[in-house]
Amino acid sequence: MTGSESIVRSLPAELLRAARLTLVVAVVTGLIYPFLITGVAQVVFHNQANGSLITKNGQLIGSRLIGQNFTDPKYFFGRPSATANVSDGTKSDPYNAQNSAGSNLAPSNKALIDRVSKAVDQIRKENNLPADSLVPVDLVTTDFSGFDPDISEAGALTQVNHVAAARNLDPARVRALVEKDVQGRVLGVFGEPHVNVLLLNMALDAGEAA
Amino acid sequence: MVVELIGVALTFIAVAIGAWYLGGFMVKVFTGGRTFLHPVLRPVEVGFYRLSGIKEDHEQSWILYTIAMLAVQVVSFILTYLILRLQDHLPLNPMAFSGVAPDLAWNTTVSFVTNTNWQNYTGEQTMSYLSQMLGLVLHNFLSAATGIALAVALIRGMSARKLKTLGNFYVDATRAILYILIPLSVIAAFVLISQGVIQSLDPYQTAHTIQGSTQTIAVGPFGSQEAIKDLGNNGGGPFNANSAHPFENPNGFTNQFEIFLELLIPFALVVTFGKMVGNIKQGLAIGGAMVAIFVVASGIAIGAEQVGNPALTAVGADQSRTSTQPGGNMEGKSVRFGPVYSANFAASTTGTSTGSVDSSHDSFTPIGGMVAMVLIQIGEVAPGGIGAGLYFMLVFAILAVFIAGLMVGRTPEYLGKKIESKEVRLASLAVLIDVLIILGFTAIAVLAPAATANGGGPLNPGAHGFSEILYSFSSQVGNNGSAFAGLSGNTVFWNTLGGTAMWLGRFFEVIPILALAGALAGKRVVPAGAGTLGTDRPLFSGLLVGVVLIVGALTFFPALSLGPLLEHFQLAANHLAH
Numbered sequence: 001m002t003g004s005e006s007i008v009r010s011l012p013a014e015l016l017r018a019a020r021l022t023l024v025v026a027v028v029t030g031l032i033y034p035f036l037i038t039g040v041a042q043v044v045f046h047n048q049a050n051g052s053l054i055t056k057n058g059q060l061i062g063s064r065l066i067g068q069n070f071t072d073p074k075y076f077f078g079r080p081s082a083t084a085n086v087s088d089g090t091k092s093d094p095y096n097a098q099n100s101a102g103s104n105l106a107p108s109n110k111a112l113i114d115r116v117s118k119a120v121d122q123i124r125k126e127n128n129l130p131a132d133s134l135v136p137v138d139l140v141t142t143d144f145s146g147f148d149p150d151i152s153e154a155g156a157l158t159q160v161n162h163v164a165a166a167r168n169l170d171p172a173r174v175r176a177l178v179e180k181d182v183q184g185r186v187l188g189v190f191g192e193p194h195v196n197v198l199l200l201n202m203a204l205d206a207g208e209a210a
Numbered sequence: 211m212v213v214e215l216i217g218v219a220l221t222f223i224a225v226a227i228g229a230w231y232l233g234g235f236m237v238k239v240f241t242g243g244r245t246f247l248h249p250v251l252r253p254v255e256v257g258f259y260r261l262s263g264i265k266e267d268h269e270q271s272w273i274l275y276t277i278a279m280l281a282v283q284v285v286s287f288i289l290t291y292l293i294l295r296l297q298d299h300l301p302l303n304p305m306a307f308s309g310v311a312p313d314l315a316w317n318t319t320v321s322f323v324t325n326t327n328w329q330n331y332t333g334e335q336t337m338s339y340l341s342q343m344l345g346l347v348l349h350n351f352l353s354a355a356t357g358i359a360l361a362v363a364l365i366r367g368m369s370a371r372k373l374k375t376l377g378n379f380y381v382d383a384t385r386a387i388l389y390i391l392i393p394l395s396v397i398a399a400f401v402l403i404s405q406g407v408i409q410s411l412d413p414y415q416t417a418h419t420i421q422g423s424t425q426t427i428a429v430g431p432f433g434s435q436e437a438i439k440d441l442g443n444n445g446g447g448p449f450n451a452n453s454a455h456p457f458e459n460p461n462g463f464t465n466q467f468e469i470f471l472e473l474l475i476p477f478a479l480v481v482t483f484g485k486m487v488g489n490i491k492q493g494l495a496i497g498g499a500m501v502a503i504f505v506v507a508s509g510i511a512i513g514a515e516q517v518g519n520p521a522l523t524a525v526g527a528d529q530s531r532t533s534t535q536p537g538g539n540m541e542g543k544s545v546r547f548g549p550v551y552s553a554n555f556a557a558s559t560t561g562t563s564t565g566s567v568d569s570s571h572d573s574f575t576p577i578g579g580m581v582a583m584v585l586i587q588i589g590e591v592a593p594g595g596i597g598a599g600l601y602f603m604l605v606f607a608i609l610a611v612f613i614a615g616l617m618v619g620r621t622p623e624y625l626g627k628k629i630e631s632k633e634v635r636l637a638s639l640a641v642l643i644d645v646l647i648i649l650g651f652t653a654i655a656v657l658a659p660a661a662t663a664n665g666g667g668p669l670n671p672g673a674h675g676f677s678e679i680l681y682s683f684s685s686q687v688g689n690n691g692s693a694f695a696g697l698s699g700n701t702v703f704w705n706t707l708g709g710t711a712m713w714l715g716r717f718f719e720v721i722p723i724l725a726l727a728g729a730l731a732g733k734r735v736v737p738a739g740a741g742t743l744g745t746d747r748p749l750f751s752g753l754l755v756g757v758v759l760i761v762g763a764l765t766f767f768p769a770l771s772l773g774p775l776l777e778h779f780q781l782a783a784n785h786l787a788h
Contacts, residue, residue: 007277014281015285017262017264017278018281019285020263021258021262021264021384022285022286022289023289024258024262025384025387026286026344026348028392029347029351029352029387029392030343030348031343031344033392033395034343036396037399037409037434038409038411038431038434041399041400041403041409042410045400045403048404048406048407049408049410050408050410051408051415051427051457052406053417059418060415060416060417060418062417062419062427063415063456065456068419069421070421072421079545086335095425096425097425097426097427097428098334098414098426098427098428099428100332100334100449100450100451101332101451102454102570102572102695103541103542103573104542104570104573104669104694105670105696106572106670106672106696106777107519107521107522107539107541107576107674107777107781108521108673108674108785108786109670109672109788110788111788113522113525116522117526121526124526133526134526134528135527135528137518137527137528137535137537137540138540140522140527141522141527142542143454143540143544143569144454144542144568144569145449145455145544146451147456148456148544148545148546149456150545150546152534152545154528154532185213185217186463189213189217190217190461190462190463190466190551191546191548192545192547192551198420201420
């Protein structure tokens, strides 16, 4: 079989060609391409490229796109979070923005249903809601990153009671602020309307519902 | 709901328009024509060949074409494996991550070489910036270019008139990268970054939150990676949360844009096919079958996720759609996407071989999750992975004309080439080996005690735990890369078995297909007669859909009935697993 012999004899040359092509492609797609994009993006889209960061008095307070863990009743709360501690994976560490994770619990898993049931009860209690009231589903479920920046409008309106009480504000004013802060769909079609929890809470701190 | 369905439809229309133009453009690129990019890129292309010692006009037989492809895979495998293992000694490692462990480095490298992008690691806690942008992004380009090259080689085999050669792998791959993948990635990267996807070489940022604690925010040079991740049907994101992470997918527009990128090239190749075989209707018949399966599957997933989980309603969660909330099964989903757009993404990422996710497939309803799994199991043909979708659908087309030929008792032909026992054997091999590996490895993982050692194995109890295992091997063998991510796979057992599954899946798909291309290329074209099956007609699309679904149902129905179907009926009967 001279055909297969010549193929075998050509193998080292083939590997060398492949190696040279791989290196050229590596330099172009793995170095030139990302560096070029980084260079241009840092100039043209500086704010977005660096994470849509928010600073106040020279201090970094977070990112518009990354949710924060709110537990103080004077703030609107975000969604439950499944992120864990970096060094101890068994330790819960909500809104850990360097260790993104979802719960991955199955719809049929009793652990999920029990967790949701507990969260429903707590939200009813915090906001003085009737014991049989339904709670917006986004408030009692985790997202896949662990720091969803948003809640639904219904989710924010459900929490008006505890925020107004903790801040001693007129609930109607707080409700009006929520409605003003609803971000619509992109181009009127894409995505779902939502409320950015960090921006809403910053508006509260700035006295916009006072 | 109507608005969301309009958004989904607009996305599909954009794909159809984009694919039409890109498909025609690719014909020019792969038949040596001159495009508007040539004045700039032709000198670069020539430079590539000169630096690599490649003769542009050297034609390769199917065996040499295969060897060239494998040679690139071997060399690039070694390069990436070394980068991952040695990342602590290399630059651009601001968070000082240590070298990647051997079993994880093996699994990850196989995963990216084979266009799977299965990830057993948390990107932002494992990979240096250099590992991401060089070690992994290199394969996002190379494996996508390989897929395109293979599809083009098969098209040449089908349209050639008695030829012994298929083209030149190096030239096809180089052209795919230079004229298609890089220009589209550059545009896509800037679109994504303009919307909030990050592109920074800074170390992670520490913020002082307004409630008075601190939050460390992971960043990185990821807009460039995100673009080719979706466009190249790779799916391996820089972050663990993939496209659910706001820095990878910041808003409702980027979500649909990423879906557009995933679907663009697979559908464009259908147009390329039709034009290269000289009858666009042949391409439309194939594309029609893909669209039919894809649209129905998307619809089922969207419906299932919007209806939600009965067990959540029972404990007081409101899943109804109202003017102030999208409702639906929101566990594992982002509010900005809601259930409809998340299900739209899930069907797109599994209908193609992308495997990126904007929500937790593991937490989908049993039916929604099953749609994702089935789209992978039927061979990812609706519309399928970059290149892989087309060549796998053409394999089904050969089986379809064979079955039609059996029904009327005459020798089948496709595109004027007689389909004989060798071709049917190769086509059957390509389909059946995948099935054998998926089900075989699933059985091993269910039975082997080592599967649950060191914290490995399924997260969820009951039928869903089995679904996690079945999904993982379907995804890895099918080179998809999405997961029912509750499965803990970063143990020696799962890394090794999964890496083997990905490698076997790619290898035993590619070799029969190139052999098929070689066999077809050598055949004469016979003129169509009165008894020739019209493979350019809607009737053939229907036949093709039937063959895909029957093969899929015969092979996977028993396994599915133990997983998602069982879970669905249990959930309907309010029977929870614990």
